[in-house]
Amino acid sequence: MYNAQITRKNKGAIMILIDRSGSMEEEVYFEGRTMTKAQALCDAVNALITEIINRSHRERYVGDYFDLAIIGYAGDKAESLLGSGFKRIVDVSTIDTPVRIIRRTRRLPSGKQFDTLIERREWITPFAKGRTPMGEALKKARRMCAAWCRKHPDSFPPIVINITDGEATDASPDQLRTLASKLRSVSTNDGNVLLVNIHLACQYDTPSPAVRFPSENTPLPVNRHSQLLYDISSTLPSLYNNAIISMQGGVPPFRAICYNSPISELVSLLAIGSLGIDQLI
Numbered sequence: 001m002y003n004a005q006i007t008r009k010n011k012g013a014i015m016i017l018i019d020r021s022g023s024m025e026e027e028v029y030f031e032g033r034t035m036t037k038a039q040a041l042c043d044a045v046n047a048l049i050t051e052i053i054n055r056s057h058r059e060r061y062v063g064d065y066f067d068l069a070i071i072g073y074a075g076d077k078a079e080s081l082l083g084s085g086f087k088r089i090v091d092v093s094t095i096d097t098p099v100r101i102i103r104r105t106r107r108l109p110s111g112k113q114f115d116t117l118i119e120r121r122e123w124i125t126p127f128a129k130g131r132t133p134m135g136e137a138l139k140k141a142r143r144m145c146a147a148w149c150r151k152h153p154d155s156f157p158p159i160v161i162n163i164t165d166g167e168a169t170d171a172s173p174d175q176l177r178t179l180a181s182k183l184r185s186v187s188t189n190d191g192n193v194l195l196v197n198i199h200l201a202c203q204y205d206t207p208s209p210a211v212r213f214p215s216e217n218t219p220l221p222v223n224r225h226s227q228l229l230y231d232i233s234s235t236l237p238s239l240y241n242n243a244i245i246s247m248q249g250g251v252p253p254f255r256a257i258c259y260n261s262p263i264s265e266l267v268s269l270l271a272i273g274s275l276g277i278d279q280l281i
Contacts, residue, residue: 002156002237004190006065010155013067013089013148014052014274016045017137018081019164020074024128026165026202028263037200037263038126041163044266045070048274050121053092066092069144070123073137075130076170082123089148095123134164135171138179145186145193157188161273163266165200173228180232194234196256196273199225200263210261212269213244213254226259233257243272 006012018041030040049068056065067089070081082090145158160183168176186193201210211220213236220226233256236244241252247268258269 001191002239004154004156004188006156008064011065011067011152012156013069013145013152013158015069015071015089015141015144015158015160016048017078017134017141017160017162017164018045018070018072018124019132019134019162019166020072020127020129021132021166021169022074022129023132023166024126030263030266036126036128037165038128040263040266041200042122042124042126044270045124045163046122047267048270049092049095049123051271052274053095056092064091064093067148068092068095071137071140072124072127073133074127076133076136078133078137078140089144131169132164132166133170134162134168135176135179137162138176138183142179142183142186145183149186149188149193153189155188155190157186157191157193159194159196159274161196161198161270163198163200165202167225167228173224176228177231184234191237192234194236194256195232197229197233197258198261198266198269198273199229199257199259200266201260210265211257211259212248212261212265213240213250213256213258213272215250215252215254218250221259229257229259230255240272240275243275247272 004010020038024036024038026037027034028037028040031043052066052068068082069089071078072081082095141160148158171179180195184193184195211218220230236254236256238252240254244250244254261269
């Protein structure tokens with residue numbers, strides 16, 4: 001299980017669920033400047049999309065190796081941030097690659113600031129307003145993954161990465177467990193959907209220590225939210241073991257949860273979360 005090679009015939013799929021609720025307006029320090037969590041999250045996800053496209057390059061064209069969906073959730077709905085229809089997972093070979101020249105102000109450790117112009121591909125833009133309908137996002141993800149798996153029965157199963165800084169406002173803990181279980185039960189012949197949860201720490205609070213991809217006996221922060229996210233996350237297959245052990249040690253199997261994660265670690269956590277596609281292409 002979890003060893004199907006990713007080819008043009010048997011594609012891979014990544015779905016990223018993005019919390020866009022009002023709490024994402026909080027300011028953080030990311031990549032040399034102060035910005036909102038929403039902006040930092042967009043920067044990290046745009047970088048991941050760029051990396052997925054780069055992995056798919058074959059000489060002069062982008063190969064038909066991956067399907068991708070970005071789902072933003074806020075207020076009372078979850079909606080696609082790519083393509084023209086929510087139910088469609090987008091083939092990366094068909095994604096437009098908009099390049100913007102943007103001015104960024106950076107600050108050196110000495111406190112000196114300077115402006116720089118950079119080229120950056122941006123498919124999604126920041127948004128932060130309203131409540132946190134995580135339950136709706138999990139429902140939508142299940143429907144999309146089920147449809148995708150029916151079309152690609154012999155492929156590596158979809159990887160779903162949920163990034164949030166808060167609790168669901170549209171589902172009780174038990175309801176969220178049920179919704180996540182239904183999502184994780186969707187499968188191809190190679191295994192079940194992998195659900196990875198990344199919880200972002202608050203910048204100005206004093207949170208519990210960060211927990212990244214814990215082993216079975218790793219202690220969690222003593223609060224109901226950390227235990228809930230642990231419960232709804234997948235147990236990672238062995239292909240993830242070497243990368244996680246290299247990062248932090250530990251004894252597999254590892255759980256697909258990162259709790260109280262500093263925003264500065266988001267890019268590396270996304271890279272590990274999407275590891276399956278990197279190792280199998």
